[in-house]
Amino acid sequence: MSDAANSSYVAAGERAIAVKGGLLAKYPWLRGYLLMSPTLLVMLAMLVAPLVALVVRSFWTQNVFQIDTTFTLRNYAQIFELSDKITYWMSIPFPFANPVYLILLVKSILMSLAVTAFVMLLSYPMAYFMAFRVRRHKFLWLILITVPIWTSYLLRVFAWKIMLGFNGVINSGLIKIGLIDKPLDFLLYSPTAVMLTLAHAWVAFAILPIYVSLEKIDRSLLEAATDLGDKPWERFWHITLPLSAPGAIATALMVFIPTVGDYVTPTLVGGSGGSMIGNNIQILFGRQNDAPLGSAVSVVMMALITGIVCLFLWAVGYRKIRAREAI
Amino acid sequence: MTKRIDFLPLYAVLFLIFLYGPVLLLPLFSFNDATYAVFPLKGFTFKAYQQMAQDPSLLNSLKNSLMVATGVALVSTTFGLLAAMGVTRYKMPGRGPVMGGIMLPLVVPSIILSVALLVIVRQVFDIPLTLWTVGAGHVLLCVPFSMMVLMARLEGFDKSLEEASGDLGENGWMTFWRVTFPLALPGVVSSLLMSFTISLDEYVMAFFLSGLDQTLPIFLYSQLRFPQRLPMTLALGSTILVVSTIIVIFSEILRRRGVQTTKPSGL
Numbered sequence: 001m002s003d004a005a006n007s008s009y010v011a012a013g014e015r016a017i018a019v020k021g022g023l024l025a026k027y028p029w030l031r032g033y034l035l036m037s038p039t040l041l042v043m044l045a046m047l048v049a050p051l052v053a054l055v056v057r058s059f060w061t062q063n064v065f066q067i068d069t070t071f072t073l074r075n076y077a078q079i080f081e082l083s084d085k086i087t088y089w090m091s092i093p094f095p096f097a098n099p100v101y102l103i104l105l106v107k108s109i110l111m112s113l114a115v116t117a118f119v120m121l122l123s124y125p126m127a128y129f130m131a132f133r134v135r136r137h138k139f140l141w142l143i144l145i146t147v148p149i150w151t152s153y154l155l156r157v158f159a160w161k162i163m164l165g166f167n168g169v170i171n172s173g174l175i176k177i178g179l180i181d182k183p184l185d186f187l188l189y190s191p192t193a194v195m196l197t198l199a200h201a202w203v204a205f206a207i208l209p210i211y212v213s214l215e216k217i218d219r220s221l222l223e224a225a226t227d228l229g230d231k232p233w234e235r236f237w238h239i240t241l242p243l244s245a246p247g248a249i250a251t252a253l254m255v256f257i258p259t260v261g262d263y264v265t266p267t268l269v270g271g272s273g274g275s276m277i278g279n280n281i282q283i284l285f286g287r288q289n290d291a292p293l294g295s296a297v298s299v300v301m302m303a304l305i306t307g308i309v310c311l312f313l314w315a316v317g318y319r320k321i322r323a324r325e326a327i
Numbered sequence: 328m329t330k331r332i333d334f335l336p337l338y339a340v341l342f343l344i345f346l347y348g349p350v351l352l353l354p355l356f357s358f359n360d361a362t363y364a365v366f367p368l369k370g371f372t373f374k375a376y377q378q379m380a381q382d383p384s385l386l387n388s389l390k391n392s393l394m395v396a397t398g399v400a401l402v403s404t405t406f407g408l409l410a411a412m413g414v415t416r417y418k419m420p421g422r423g424p425v426m427g428g429i430m431l432p433l434v435v436p437s438i439i440l441s442v443a444l445l446v447i448v449r450q451v452f453d454i455p456l457t458l459w460t461v462g463a464g465h466v467l468l469c470v471p472f473s474m475m476v477l478m479a480r481l482e483g484f485d486k487s488l489e490e491a492s493g494d495l496g497e498n499g500w501m502t503f504w505r506v507t508f509p510l511a512l513p514g515v516v517s518s519l520l521m522s523f524t525i526s527l528d529e530y531v532m533a534f535f536l537s538g539l540d541q542t543l544p545i546f547l548y549s550q551l552r553f554p555q556r557l558p559m560t561l562a563l564g565s566t567i568l569v570v571s572t573i574i575v576i577f578s579e580i581l582r583r584r585g586v587q588t589t590k591p592s593g594l
Contacts, residue, residue, distance in 0.1 A: 032417030036425070039410035039470060043429055046467045050443035067450065118562075126342050129335045143579055150345055150521070150575040152528040154544050155564045158551065159349040162356065165364050169352060201427050204346055254434060261436025264530060268551065278438045285442050291450065298439050 022102035058295035067292065101280065101297055105304060107274040111191060112259040115198045119255050122199070123206035124248065128240075130207070145211075146151035148204040157268045160197040164269065165189040189271025197265050202255045209254070213239070213247025246322050252310055260305055277301055353568060357561035362554070375562035383584070385563065388546035391512045395458050395542060397464040398525040403522045404515060407473025412507070414474075415481040430471045437524075440467065441535035448536065456538035464532035469522035476521060476582055480514025513581045520578035543567065 024030055031104025032039075058075055061068045076258035094103055126145075134141050150154075159265045164187040170185035187193060215239060225235040270276070277297070284294030313319075339588070360370035379385060410429065414422060432440060444464055448454045481526040492502040508515070537545060547567070550560040 029419040032413040035413030
């Protein structure tokens with residue numbers, strides 16, 4: 001009796017082990033998640049939780065020293081509150097009571113778009129050159145393009161400050177040559193300086209992904225196009241450009257999204273005219289000590305960026321392009 | 328057949344000048360014997376570098392940065408390796424969104440990540456801002472890079488090597504140390520170096536998440552306000568530039584060679 005009970009107990013234990021082993025055996029991918037779990041937990045704690053906290057905070061308010069945790073839309077109301085007094089920026093009307101947030105947002109987005117377009121125009125030919133023309137020393141070219149990506153962003157901004165400054169390299173150089181007799185004061189501390197510096201900072205970054213998507217193109221397709229009578233330019237237009245489009249689009253987004261929120265560049269080379277929304281967020285969290293309003297501005301910024309990205313992907317028919325790539 | 332002029336190589340050269348020109352001004356002016364970074368150049372001097380080596384707050388921030396960067400490199404490579412092993416070995420449902428989530432720090436503006444972390448660190452948990460918080464922020468930025476590098480490396484090599492080790496009676500742990508890890512080593516080193524440089528150079532997160540202890544970029548940034556300290560700042564900038572360039576070249580060589588040798592013919 002006790003033997004029987006014992007053996008059934010053992011059997012149950014074996015069954016339990018079998019089930020446990022079985023779950024992992026039945027769904028081997030669970031092991032994958034098991035391996036990933038430390039990383040996922042860290043990401044959850046340091047990425048998801050802070051972003052959730054940021055969104056929650058945007059619905060609270062700051063009373064001088066304390067935070068009032070009653071749910072309110074006051075911060076958002078402050079950003080979007082309408083007013084009869086219309087403020088104009090670049091002849092765009094902003095009928096808001098506190099137009100500074102939305103003006104800075106629109107300005108940052110427009111500047112980022114310009115930077116992205118400039119970066120794509122500069123980097124695509126370079127990526128094309130590396131993918132189709134460079135035969136020998138390809139590795140050297142790759143290193144030459146990769147090194148600037150990883151060397152300090154702050155230092156590159158610093159370098160442009162030296163270039164564009166009132167007593168900077170360009171001004172002193174031009175005076176030396178005799179082209180001008182007084183330093184040009186519009187070089188530094190302007191939106192143009194910010195955009196130039198940002199473009200320079202991102203242009204190397206953009207080459208690699210475009211280069212990879214050009215490298216992947218089956219060369220026999222190009223030969224076929226030539227055999228069928230396409231001129232080089234037509235061949236580029238019909239084959240190379242469409243096939244590299246997914247990579248190029250992804251790259252454009254990777255440049256556009258982070259630049260909207262950049263604040264180091266505008267602080268160092270932008271002056272008051274070149275400031276962007278990132279500066280505003282930094283001031284709200286810092287000097288103005290209004291984290292809830294700063295959170296609300298951040299949330300609005302992320303929502304706008306997401307909206308623009310989705311609109312853009314829809315407009316260029318990204319799904320269709322991707323599907324074509326899969327074939 | 329008419330020979331057309333090919334503008335692309337010319338463009339490539341001009342592009343490289345645009346890319347490197349402004350940055351190379353830093354070392355150029357750091358040896359210039361003048362307070363302003365203007366042409367024409369004056370005499371050649373090491374003064375700025377001597378000044379740099381004697382600045383106690385600089386040396387202190389250098390020490391802080393090295394500590395943080397070393398820790399970040401180790402931690403983010405560990406997390407990256409675990410995640411890369413999970414993703415490359417198993418066909419996991421929901422892999423796409425999970426990967427997207429991990430890669431998110433690559434695209435979200437770092438000011439958003441910084442303020443979000445600041446909110447949770449200061450206002451939710453009330454943790455004091457130290458080098459630890461800076462390191463935590465940097466890990467968040469580095470894990471996606473570590474994971475990408477290691478995924479490329481792990482995808483490259485033959486899974487049957489691990490299976491063979493299992494069949495020959497090694498347990499999972501020993502298989503990892505005797506097969507997986509040695510094969511992944513170039514990727515591991517590359518990931519260590521890459522996270523080290525990212526952390527060493529990172530400014531925005533360090534600015535928001537550091538307390539009284541400065542890191543090197545924060546120190547550098549604070550020096551930019553003083554025109555009379557420009558020579559020393561230039562010298563510091565040039566040093567950082569040279570060191571990170573060497574690390575990056577080394578890491579790239581390892582990474583690219585690592586991926587190449589794993590093609591079937593290389594085995």
